[in-house]
Structure formats: structure tokens, C-alpha cells
Amino acid sequence: GIQVEQSPPDLILQEGANSTLRCNFSDSVNNLQWFHQNPWGQLINLFYIPSGTKQNGRLSATTVATERYSLLYISSSQTTDSGVYFCAVTPTGANSKLTFGKGITLSVRP
């Protein structure tokens, strides 16, 4: 099956810093989503981004489908950004089930 690799596995930031989270995948995809799992365990949709670039406030994401990677940018980080960030994909031609990466644990310190 498709492999999803996220890096780095852990990240510690000082409040106000910027960061880039990476997701590599091993096959072509027709769905890619970024999620934030907050400390209460809720999975929050950040982006649906099988290709191209999107921005939402301090967050933006870019997926380069031909090179099989996606990047999530967090600018001016806040303590509320802490949690685990997951990338999840659906291979092209497969049904819609998502395969998740192992996640990136982000801690933003005040």
C-alpha cells in the first residue's frame, strides 16, 4: 500500500517562530488532507489539498503532486498551535479511505 512519511517527528518552537512540516508519499494521490489533533484529541481539518497551494490565516499548504510531497507552513506560531499534525492521503484509483502518516508533534512554548 501507499507509504506516508512525515518529518520531522517532533518539533519545539518558541512562540512567534515559523515552521515547515513535510509529508512525502510513495504513489500518486487524488486526496491529501492535513489535520491538527489538539490536546483534547479532536481532529481538526486544516486543508484539503491534493495539489496546488492554499492559505488560511497563519497557515498555508502546498502540494506538489508530481514530486509526491506536501508542505504545511505555520507562521507566527502560538501556543494553541501545539498538538499533532497529520497528513493523510488516498491513492489515485482507490476508494476514498485515508492512509495517515505517523504525525508530527509540535510544542509551542510561550
Added chain:
Amino acid sequence: GAGVSQSPSNKVTEKGKDVELRCDPISGHTALYWYRQSLGQGLEFLIYFQGNSAPDKSGLPSDRFSAERTGGSVSTLTIQRTQQEDSAVYLCASSLAAASQHFGDGTRLSIL
């Protein structure tokens, strides 16, 4: 409500008992998914319903697990003869066909 609703939020039961977990998807969403999140396995797919098509059961870990979706809306995930390794958070998601999936808050299942 506007989001995916799951119940109960927490369930503690004894090994060997049966449990039922419920999911109410977002109104109008034709696709419904069950996933589970456990410490050792991360987030993994269990089962997928799309409209009136036969469900994709390829992620169910054993024949003790089953799910149904009645009337194209509410879904129930049933685990029979629970084992300790079934302890996990069970997450439900829904979407419009092959589009962005939206997750509920999950049911935290603990098997004693």
C-alpha cells in the same frame, strides 16, 4: 448539530462483552468512514460506506468487528467478545463522495 456526532464519548467494559458505537454523519454526506487510533498502530482505516454500494470492509481487523449504516445516515460499529487489544479511540468521518473528510470527536474505548 453541524458536525459529525459520536456516542458514547467514553466506554469502559469488561473483556468478553459486546459494545456498540454510534456515528451520526453530517447531514447530506453520502460517504461514512470508521477509523481507530491506538498507541501502537496510529490512525488506521476500518470500514467505508458510500451511498447504496457494498461497504469496503478491508480494514476490519477480525470477524468480531462489524458495522452497518441504516437509511444511508446513522452508522453503528459493533465489536463482539471484546479483547484488551481493542482498546483505542474509534473515530467516525463523513464526506460528500470523494471529498474532504470531517471527523467526529471519537469514542474512547477501554477494555478491562
